[in-house]
Amino acid sequence: MERKHDLDTYKRFKKQHPAYFQAVETLGAVVRQTGPLxxxxxxxxxxxxxxxxxxxxxxxxxxxxxxxxxxxxxxxxxxxxxxxxxxxxxxxxxxxxxxxxxxxxxx
Incomplete structure (x- = not known):
C-alpha cells in the first residue's frame, strides 16, 4: 500500500508549489493530445x-x-x-x- 508519508509529502509539495503542479498537469494534457493513442x-x-x-x-x-x-x-x-x-x-x-x-x- 502507498505509504502515508509519500502521500503527505506529495500534498504538501503541491500546496507549496501550485504553479509547478499546474505546469506539470498542463504538460501531461498536451502530450496526451499530440498523438493517436x-x-x-x-x-x-x-x-x-x-x-x-x-x-x-x-x-x-x-x-x-x-x-x-x-x-x-x-x-x-x-x-x-x-x-x-x-x-x-x-x-x-x-x-x-x-x-x-x-x-x-x-x-
Whole structure:
C-alpha cells in the first residue's frame, strides 16, 4: 500500500508549489493530445513505466487511471507481465502486487 508519508509529502509539495503542479498537469494534457493513442493505451504505457522505475504510488495511480479509461484487470496484468524480460521477474511481481492493491479494492 502507498505509504502515508509519500502521500503527505506529495500534498504538501503541491500546496507549496501550485504553479509547478499546474505546469506539470498542463504538460501531461498536451502530450496526451499530440498523438493517436487513446487514454486506455496511454495509461497502460504509464503503468509500465511506473513499474519499471519501482514506483509503488505511480503503479497505484496508473492502475486506477487505466481502469477509469476502460482497461480491464486482464489488460493490467498483461501489461505488467510483458515487462518480465525487460525489468525482471522480481520487479514485475512487486508491480503486480501494487496493482493488486487497487484491483482488490475495486472488487
Amino acid at each position: 487513446d487514454e486506455r493505451s496511454l495509461q497502460l504505457i504509464q503503468l509500465a513505466a511506473a513499474a519499471a522505475i519501482h514506483s509503488e504510488g505511480a503503479v497505484h495511480s496508473h492502475t486506477r487511471r487505466a481502469l477509469e479509461a476502460g482497461a480491464t484487470p486482464d489488460d493490467i496484468h498483461h501489461t505488467l507481465l510483458v515487462l518480465t524480460s525487460t525489468i525482471g521477474f522480481p520487479t514485475v511481481m512487486a508491480a503486480l502486487s501494487w496493482a493488486g492493491d487497487v484491483l482488490e479494492s475495486k472488487e
